[in-house]
Amino acid sequence: MSDDHKDIQLKFDGGPIKQAGGAPADLVISSLTALQRLVHLIGMKSENRVFGQRIKPSARVRRDFSIVCRSPKAGSHIQAFDVVSGMGEITNAAINARHHLLNTLKAFDSGDENAVKGAIPDDRERWFFADAAYGLLPPADSEIQLTVRAGTHGPFSFSADRARLVIEKLRSGKPPRAGSVVIPGKLKAIDFTTSQITLQPSTGRAFRVWYPPAAEQMVQSNARRRFSIHGIPDVNSTGDIVGFERVDKITEIDSPFEEIAQFEVDAYRVVTNRPIKIQASYDFEDKLFIFQDAKLGIDAWSETYSELRDSVVDELKMLWIDYAMEADDALASDAKMVKRALNERFKAI
Structure with a gap:
């Protein structure tokens, strides 16, 4: 295994651990279950799932996002694990999930609610991540310490003692309603x-x-x-x-509109090296059909669906005259970016 991808270590410590010569089975099980739940949530988030209290991972998530436990080192109270695919492979999806898991644990470890909000902006998702992370907390009066870190050296990514208050606060009450x-x-x-x-x-x-x-x-x-x-x-x-x-x-997503490969401006025919695919949207509040391309500066709209393509063509003609054909010293910096994008995509012949 390469030096930049070491196993993650789940460590149990404290007086009760040393006295018993091991960690309680229910704590080990709940901790590993919590870590697997966190990884499954990360996988389900990648599928744009909306979290619910009885949400279950899809077959794809179970296949691509798994926690695998390594053989414990004799005489230690450390359980090494990693995020892999169901076949034990270190895939790109598993690497991204591992990175997301460690960042999430670090946010909880900070004890700062704003840090957790920065890592998990959505209110509803944050509640479910906190609820899953609750399984990493030993009983408050147990004096058992639980920590997580990547590799055998360096700072811990997570300490249950430091994370307890923010996790308990964020999972309190009912899950917030789903956002947009x-x-x-x-x-x-x-x-x-x-x-x-x-x-x-x-x-x-x-x-x-x-x-x-x-x-x-x-x-x-x-x-x-x-x-x-x-x-x-x-x-x-x-x-x-x-x-x-x-x-x-x-x-x-799969637009039925004919792609725009060319348009005419005055005596010129403007052709493109990559036709524009129009993906129409209908805005329920404005009651308009719209198409936007921020890079090219397109912000076209129409009152009927059938007129939208013509509106996009008219917008392109206006942009070509006002930006592509204009001198640089007459344009602001953002307008120059639009001009550059137009000239990269189109050519007048």
Whole structure:
């Protein structure tokens, strides 16, 4: 094993450990279960799952995100472990999960609630991570010390004594309501009578979402294509999305629009080395179809779905005249970045 990827050490210490010549089995089991739960949460987060009290990892997460225990060193109270795939391989997914696990433990170890919020910004996810980490805390009156660190030397990533108060505080009460999420999936069915679509995510159950009549052409054009829903989900106890309390936006992933490979400005034909794929969104609040590309400066909109492509072309013409054809000394720094991006992507012939 390379020097930059050493086993993580889970160490039990304190008077009761030395007196008994070992750690209590229930503490060892609960600690390893907590670490595995944390790694599974990291894996489920990578699948854009919404956490619930009875949420279970998918087959992919169980396959790609596992805790493996090494043989304990004789005479020590240290359990070495690592994050690997179910086949024991050190994959990129496992390396990223290990990094995420150690950073999460360090945040709890700081005892600083703001540090934990920085590591886990989402309120609901933070509650579930704290709830899982609670399994790493020995009984408060046991005088048992539990620490975690990567390798055999250097500072500890986690000390139960230092982390106890912030973990107990963050897992108190009920889990916060789910915040705004983006859920991709396949547009499985359309009910034109009730104006509802059924979306099948890559993981979890299918759910139904209402759409406004203005978006019907967009919905119909994307039947059986990939789609994403942006908003506040309605989540059951197992973490499955059963609907949306509020939808902010729906967005195409596999767009049916013809890509934009060229457009005309005055006597010039402007061609691109990489056609623009229009992924339309419908904004429920503004009641507009929109397409944005921050790098190219595109911020196009239309009141109907069918007009959006023309709106994007018009926006490109305006950007080419106002930025690509303008002298550098007449542009601000951010405008120069747009000009550079346009000239890298397009050429007038």
